[in-house]
Amino acid sequence: MEQNQGIGALTMSANEKANHFEQSRTRLLGLSYRILGSVADAEDAVQDTYLKWARQDPNKIDNSEAWLTRVCTRHCLDIMRSSHKSRVDYIGTWLPEPIQTSTNCEFSDNTELACSLTxxxxxxxxxxxxxxxxxxxxxxxxxxxxxxxxxxxxxxxxxxxxxxxxxxxxxxxxxxRNTTPLTAQKQFLNAFQSAVTDGNTEPLMHLLSDDVRLDADGGGKVATIKKSLNGKAAVMEFLGRNLHQYWANHDWQSLDINGSRGIVISLENVTTAIVSFSFDSRQRVTGIYIMRNPEKMNLLSKAPIH
Missing domain, CATH: 1.10.10.10 (Winged helix-like DNA-binding domain superfamily/Winged helix DNA-binding domain)
Known part of the structure; x- marks a missing residue:
């Protein structure tokens, strides 16, 4: 039997048990999301952990944080096994669900933690x-x-x-796992928006890596490219020609998405796309990720994940 020590040795009321779990919820949600890449699945894993915690006797648990982490991680692994087929049958490119993050990597108290959300x-x-x-x-x-x-x-x-x-x-x-200064991120976002809305692609050319890759996730529910675009020439043509036609008259909002600055594209208050980016150590963009799947664009209604 596990030894009675630490917080597990305290006698907790139902309210105290619930409050103790709430203190761990953000950490568990952050762990689950990183494992699963889905807010909905992460929330399911955390909720299942809470239900199991509610049935436990704290006096028989010597380290409550370790217990919660263990149960939550195992449930995430179970979800991954059960969702394998749906990933295999997924239409087009699968991208993790974008989330709103509370701060930029550069200013986080824990850079490693924040940048692990990109x-x-x-x-x-x-x-x-x-x-x-x-x-x-x-x-x-x-x-x-x-x-x-x-x-x-x-x-x-x-x-x-x-x-x-x-x-x-x-x-x-x-x-x-690179940290890119906020000024460089803003410079790229301005150049990206100018390329799409005005067709002015010249400033953007110098901010892309030669092997830049563009991926879009529509989940088979909306129109989008189904295969990755690789290389500066292919990406620039798509941005300057295709996206210029679709997004030129849309509203653009800059937001912290997955630990760095991203863009929410909308028309008449309906989100059309969420775009995030990755940078290399020379502050050039190596990845452009366009989320179009309506089921994955609920980040504005979610509490920020840290």
Missing amino acids: TAFLLMLERLTPKERAAYLLREIFDTPYEQIAETLKLQEANCRKLVSRAKLNIDKDKV
Whole structure:
């Protein structure tokens, strides 16, 4: 039986138990979203964790934070297994659901935490195995001891260290964890808007990497490109010709999206698209991510995820 110590040794009323969970909700939601790339699925995982917590006797739990993290992570892994087929059958490119973040990476108290919400980083996580993803996030982003990671994943500590090491190699190789100054981000957003609305593409040309990639997610529900566009020439042609026709007369709003500045495109108060970007270490844009799937564009109604 687990030892009675720490907060678990306290006798809690139902209200105290609920309040204690609420103190952990934001952290659990942030972990779940990074694992799943979906706010709805993340909320399901956190709610399931709460229901299990409500049935527990706190006196039998020696470390409540570790218990909540373990239960929530395992539920996320269950969701990933059950959603595998829907990802395989997904129409067109799948992108993580964009979210509104409360601050820009540059000014966050925890840069590592904020920049782990970027679309490029979340897409990189998609290339890892579920357990690699969970182990990496728990260790590198949420600073969880290997002993707790091993218990969560039901593995030996040595195996968990190998999972994290393999994940770090993949993530470091793709260099997706860059912090880009806010001034550089604003400069790019201005050039991007000018290219689309006015057809003035010259300023934007110098801010794109040669291997820039553009992805759009319509989920088979709205018209959009179904395959990635690769290279500066293809991306510039699409922005200056296609998007100029569609978005020139739309409303543009700059907003913190997934840890950096992004754009919400709307017409008559209806959101048409949400656009986010990734930058390399030279502050050039390497990725343009256009969310068009109506089911994934509810970020304005969501509380910010930290």
